[in-house]
Amino acid sequence: MGNGALETASCLNCGTPLQGSHCHACGQPVKGLVRPLKNIAYDFLDTVFEYDSRIWRTLVPLYLFPGRITRDYLAGRRMRHVLPFRLFFVLTVLTFLVLQWNLGDTPFGLDNVNPLQRAESIEELDEQLARMQADLAETRAEMEADPQRAYGLGGIRTAERALERTAEQRRAWLEARDEALAEGREPPPAPGGTSFRVSSDDFVTVGDGDLDLPDWLPDAARTQLENWIERGVRNINRLEEEPERLIRRFFGLLPPVLFVLMPVFALLLKTFYLFHGRLYMEHLVVALHAHSFLGLAVLMGFALNGLHALASGGIWLLDVGLGWLAAAAWWWIPIHLYLMQRNVYQQGWGFTLLKFFLIGLCYTVVLAIATVIAVIVSVVTA
Incomplete structure (x- = not known):
């Protein structure tokens, strides 16, 4: 048949x-x-x-037309687009994979500060510092020659100051260590790390001070907390040699953290639009589409940055055009999110701008707390 x-x-x-x-x-x-x-x-x-x-009927309007697919979905026109959660899931996973891949190639990541912290002589320290400063100077010159990359000069200055501070701390420690060894004394602890110890007397020693665990903690909770701290300390010592372990673990935790934060963002929308008569699930759809756009926009930004890097040094018009397009792609993110909020909730421009700012501020605080928790969990479980 x-x-x-x-x-x-x-x-x-x-x-x-x-x-x-x-x-x-x-x-x-x-x-x-x-x-x-x-x-x-x-x-x-x-x-x-x-x-x-x-x-394609989903991704194009998601990126170019703020709020269109959200309004379609809330109006009952659901079959023409990918379902909100599926769209959010796929774009979030792809985005964090690309972010992890890009940060793995960052020339001034965690692994590049360690050569200074591992230097065993002042001569080795000076050699490593000169090499890293030369790399930074080369990158600075490239950015100064390209107006489209000038936004990164602040990061270069921050990296230069961080290198100088790290080198000064290491130099002072090397001199103190050599002096102590010459006099037969025990050398001081190396900078860049903090010594932790969990004692059997129900307190945690941090450096030279004691961090008391609360007396009201049950024995099981106290034991578990001590195990976590001990494991975290072991991992910190190991991560100094393998920082990529922490990065991989951290980025592996971010997608589930973002999934957990979706209801929180929807709750913020519900709170700020309490009298609009919308169901909580409608705000959740808005949250899913907003974060889906963020993922798509980040992917688009990285793609345009990559094309700009490939075109650099080639045809001048193509190089400049891709540079402006890449910059516009990043500026489009806050503009799109504001227009999306305005188009979905149909409120005045001024009220929408005020709520957009307040919601963004509240969500930034929530994201910061979640990121700190993710870092702690990454250190303990890496």
């Missing part, structure tokens, strides 16, 4: 007369796997290309 025709007149599971591709009584589909392979291949391709068209 044809691919679209019903294979039987009644359901093979419950015997109910069929009225479509699924039994309306028990839900069993008419088509199973036991049929010609060409029919299965036809259905698979039909599903893929139908879903492919739905993806």
Whole structure:
């Protein structure tokens, strides 16, 4: 029989007369796997290309037309777009994979400060410092020559100051260590780390001070906390040699953290639009689409930055055009989110701007707290 025709007149599971591709009584589909392979291949391709068209009908308006797919979904026009949670899930995972990959290639990451902290002589320290300062100077010159990359000069200055502070601390320690060894004394602890110890007297020693654990903690909680601290200390010492472990673990935690924060962001929207008569789930759809756009915008920004880097030094017009386009892509993020909030909730421009600022401020605080927790968990579990 044809691919679209019903294979039987009644359901093979419950015997109910069929009225479509699924039994309306028990839900069993008419088509199973036991049929010609060409029919299965036809259905698979039909599903893929139908879903492919739905993806494009979702991604293009998601990026270019603030709030359009959200208003469509809330108005009941749901079949033309990818479902909100599925869209958010896929874009979030892709975004963090790309972020992790890009940060892994960052020339001034955690691993590049360690050569200074590991220097065992002043000569080695000076050599490492000169090499890293030369790299920074080269990057600074490239940024100063390209107006489209001038936004990164502040980061270069911060990195230069961090290198100088680290080198000064290491130099002072090396001199104190050499002096102590020459006099037969025990050398002071190296800078850049803090010594922790969990004692059997119910307190945690941090450096030279004591951090008391609360007396009201149950024994089980106290034991668990001590185990976490001990494990964290061991990991900190190991992470000084393998900082990429912490980075991988941290970025592995961020997607689930963001999933947990979705209801929080929806609650903020519900609070600020309390008298608009919208259900909480409607605000959750807005939150999912807003974060989906953020993921797509970050991917777009990295793609344009990559194209700009490839075009650098080539055709001048292409180089400048891609530079401006990449900068515009990053500026589009706050503009889009503001317009989305305005278009979905249909409130005045001034009130929308005020609420946009306050919601952003509250959510930034929540994100900061969640990030600190994620870092602590990363250190303990890396």
